Amino acid sequence: MKFLDRHVSETHISFRNRLWLYAFGIVVLFLLIVPSLVVIPMSFSASQYLEFPPKNWSFRWYENYFLGGKVGSGFNDWMGATWTSLKVAVLTIFVATPVGTMAAYGIINSDSKIRKILFPIMISPIMVPVILVAIGLFYFYVKFQMVNSVLGLVLGHSLVSMPLVLIIVLSALKNYDMNQEKVARSLGATRLRAFFEITLPQIKFSIISSSLIAFLTSFDEVIISLFVAGGDNSTITRAMFLALRDQIDPTIAAISTILIVISSGLLILSQLYGTKKE
Numbered sequence: 001m002k003f004l005d006r007h008v009s010e011t012h013i014s015f016r017n018r019l020w021l022y023a024f025g026i027v028v029l030f031l032l033i034v035p036s037l038v039v040i041p042m043s044f045s046a047s048q049y050l051e052f053p054p055k056n057w058s059f060r061w062y063e064n065y066f067l068g069g070k071v072g073s074g075f076n077d078w079m080g081a082t083w084t085s086l087k088v089a090v091l092t093i094f095v096a097t098p099v100g101t102m103a104a105y106g107i108i109n110s111d112s113k114i115r116k117i118l119f120p121i122m123i124s125p126i127m128v129p130v131i132l133v134a135i136g137l138f139y140f141y142v143k144f145q146m147v148n149s150v151l152g153l154v155l156g157h158s159l160v161s162m163p164l165v166l167i168i169v170l171s172a173l174k175n176y177d178m179n180q181e182k183v184a185r186s187l188g189a190t191r192l193r194a195f196f197e198i199t200l201p202q203i204k205f206s207i208i209s210s211s212l213i214a215f216l217t218s219f220d221e222v223i224i225s226l227f228v229a230g231g232d233n234s235t236i237t238r239a240m241f242l243a244l245r246d247q248i249d250p251t252i253a254a255i256s257t258i259l260i261v262i263s264s265g266l267l268i269l270s271q272l273y274g275t276k277k278e
Contacts, residue, residue: 036260043253050250061254078251080232081239085219088153088235092218095158097211100165105195107166108173123163130160134227141228148230156228157218164217165210172206173199212266220259 038052045051046058065078103122107115125133137156138147146152176199184194200207222237229235236255243249 039256043257061250064251081236085236089215089218091154092157093211096161096214100162104169126163130223134224138227152228156224161214161217168210172203
């Protein structure tokens with residue numbers, strides 16, 4: 001057990017003294033992971049209802065999802081809702097990422113006291129309860145006839161994704177030596193060219209990561225979708241919520257399993273990409 005007495009930092013704190021912290025971390029991870037581990041076996045159940053542990057195993061709910069099973073009363077199909085979510089999530093990347101990156105770049109390069117006011121305003125969508133944002137968007141969209149539209153969904157999801165992009169890119173820019181860009185500009189490069197040729201290559205991993213976060217935030221978002229989505233433009237999360245409300249459809253367990261695999265895979269790929277670049 002000598003490794004318990006090894007120092008883990010320059011402060012000479014040993015592993016033994018941090019055992020409580022490791023135990024607490026394991027408990028937290030356990031509580032976060034177990035619900036997902038319960039959902040996965042339920043998705044392979046042959047029962048008509050959610051069942052854990054499954055008595056009989058089957059792929060029937062995956063077939064129901066991929067082969068066009070209906071949601072609830074039949075107003076939409078699962079794959080149609082999935083396609084809408086994917087389309088909106090991709091479009092959200094192209095809105096939230098550039099806006100969040102430009103906002104972070106503007107804040108880091110501004111000497112004005114206004115930036116201290118602008119930053120809290122820009123991240124306010126993640127500080128205010130999402131349901132309040134959704135209600136505000138709904139009443140705004142009603143006036144401009146944007147309810148149940150892809151544009152309305154993209155703007156709404158971008159609103160809650162952009163602050164996350166801003167925070168991630170701002171953190172990268174704070175660790176970046178802006179003098180490199182200033183040198184390029186002193187040699188005749190425009191600010192735009194200096195950004196794309198000097199700054200962007202060095203913070204691209206943060207931008208890629210923030211794009212991924214924007215995608216996942218949009219794809220998993222349900223509250224705003226409940227208020228502003230519907231009809232042919234219903235998202236998969238909204239469809240899952242309504243399916244739980246109307247009937248206990250085990251198809252949602254299959255979809256949840258697929259979403260877990262996709263989300264975990266994207267996060268792992270992003271981390272592997274970042275490690276490779278370092």
